[in-house]
Amino acid sequence: MFVGLFCGVCVVLYVLYYKTIYAFIKGVKSIPAFKPGHKGIQPVSCIVPFRNEYENIAALVSSFRNQSVDDIYYEVIFVDDHSTDHSFDLLEGLTKGIPNYIVVRSNGTGKKDAINMGVSVARHDYVITTDADCTFGKDWLLVIGNYLHAHRVDMLIGPVEIESSSSFFSRFQHVDFLSLVTCGAGAAAINKPIMCNGANLVFRKGLYHAVFGDMLNRYASGDDIFLLQSAKKIKAGICFLNSTDAVVKTGPVEGLKQFLNQRVRWASKSKGYTDYYTLYVAWLVFLSNLAAAALPFTVFWSPVVTVVIGALFVVKSFVDYYLLKQGGSLFNRSVSLRTFVLSQLLYPFYIVFTVFYALFGTVTWKGRGIVDKT
Template identity: 30%
Template sequence: MQIFLGGVAAMFIGYAIIMLLYRKWFVQLKPFINPSTFSPSTSFSIIIPARNEALNIGDCLQTILQQNYPVSLFEIIVIDDHSTDDTSAIVEKLKLLHTNIKLIKLADELNGQILNSYKKKAIENAIGYATGKWIVTTDADCLVKKDWLKSYAAFIEQQDAVFVAAPVIFSNNGNLLNTFQYIDFMSLQGITAASVSAGFHNMCNGANLAYKKEVFYEVNGFRGIDNIASGDDMLLMNKIKMLYPNNVAFLYCEDAIVTTHPMPDWKSFFNQRIRWASKAEQFKSKDQKIFAVLVLVYGFNAALFIMPLLAFFNGWFLVYWFMFLSAKTLVELAFALPVAKFFGQKFIWWFLFLQPLHIGYIVISGWLGKFGSYHWKGRNVK
């Protein structure tokens, strides 16, 4: 018992240190403010992979079309990944009204080829049609603010960056599942902002990032990672960071926040998180810092996961479990409060009581990400 508890205590100390470092780096960030007078010159190609997104693609495109940015400096490329609904038809209608919209059908590009990562191939093919100097990626269920591109352009033209990650947030209708995802994802975004800005490790989300088109080709695009189902964002970021270690940045700006939808049910939620976890093994050789953090976080949560079970043999385990859980909650709260402030949200205090659920999902999704399979966008992936 003493050896086990000593190990848990050591993992907690490591976890607390890293979370407090994240907090320190986050509160040190200075928000990027769009200049009042700014004449942009950066050209963008916005790439949107879409698979069965008829319910969302129209709203997504409308928010992009309403950008406070010269139409001559951006194009929108929607690449339809074998949709069986009206995704393409909706894009076609908007395309007739807006000359800066392009539609590509991945099925026509592949000619029946079977892949393990259709999204990477979709993005790669779309980049082949892109005319902008910078590639911006987002998802078909995302909504952007009117100064989204302006924020990117002003930031890029002031910074010596070749890859820029930017903030994403979930919408929240207040129910249990949405609130759980909202707080969890918001914390991940805070860690992304802190770690990237401090140069500690790589993190980003494909719903909101940008990179130079020439740099994409300079690192040979997705070659070497194209067999991995996910990772069109973080694994590409890692390739670029290896070549340009001082030219990767985070756009800490409210105008750059992209809003997307949480998963509608628990099954979809777990499939999404298993998908995210499935690329963790790749960081063992590519980004040892984030891999070490992932191992620490998983180990600590796994210990907390089994302690209530051990209490059947020794009741003191339940006492120590509560102590570690309380300490973990306080450390995470210290980090989450300033992050919530940036996103303009009040912290939802009753979420603290969902800590056991949070621990369980980390352990289960991490395990299945390594040893299991998942269902995503109508496809089974191993």
């Protein structure tokens, strides 16, 4: 009797997962591609919080200097979050004499305080945040400025891609991140946004000020997702920008320890989630992967459970691959079947470990605790 009940619960769980992911797939397919032009550009203020990014600063500044829009349409505000290397000095040297580039030191601690200071300095109505370890194409600001001129949204979620090399480790990170971005894009398209990334996020200053007190500022991390949740509460206009010209790229993490710490840091923000749909999706993903991770051990319990969960996992794999194929269209990239299969076999164990460590472990970032500032 218990075996039958357990199998029934697993079937319901996976059916809900299939329906949710399929809704995201339909959402992604419904987002029209946006092409930039040279007429009608909304000026923007770009905010880059940074801490100990000396090795990445030059490439970042080069990306900004190569933008195809005139300097009058944007400003860049670099906010130093108490770097202990020479990032600040390097930036001052690289931007010296450029009037629309501002380099300041944060008067607070952490990424959120740095962004808040950047917003207070920003001259334009729209703000873009990105990270110091990112790069982007020459039309990045052009396509965003064009889109904001044509669509007066409150928040615009931009595409972010982890670049991959020939190693499986980097390709796994690419696939993992692509699934997150695709789900975020699909959810936004069906008016149920659940995630965004501060490496490519646009919002109105007025929106930021309106929801600042609701953004769970006791958490040092989560500047992007908590802003999204607060914006969603007041029914702000939130869209995903489907344009390969708007893609922001970042490199994969080099070591396994650093990778797991990064993903645990991301997952730790879930303890502050207040949006019910976001929590629903997070639990759905976790429980479906928990069941899949338990699959090898069910052999010692019940062959029936093994067959049922195995069949459900196979169907889940087809659904996940279809999701990634749709996500690849956002970047004009494809995921090889071999990479997907290997990633899919590892994914349940990786998810379970990440969630449990995020809930019960201690997470740090650049020498600091990141969960609770108090």
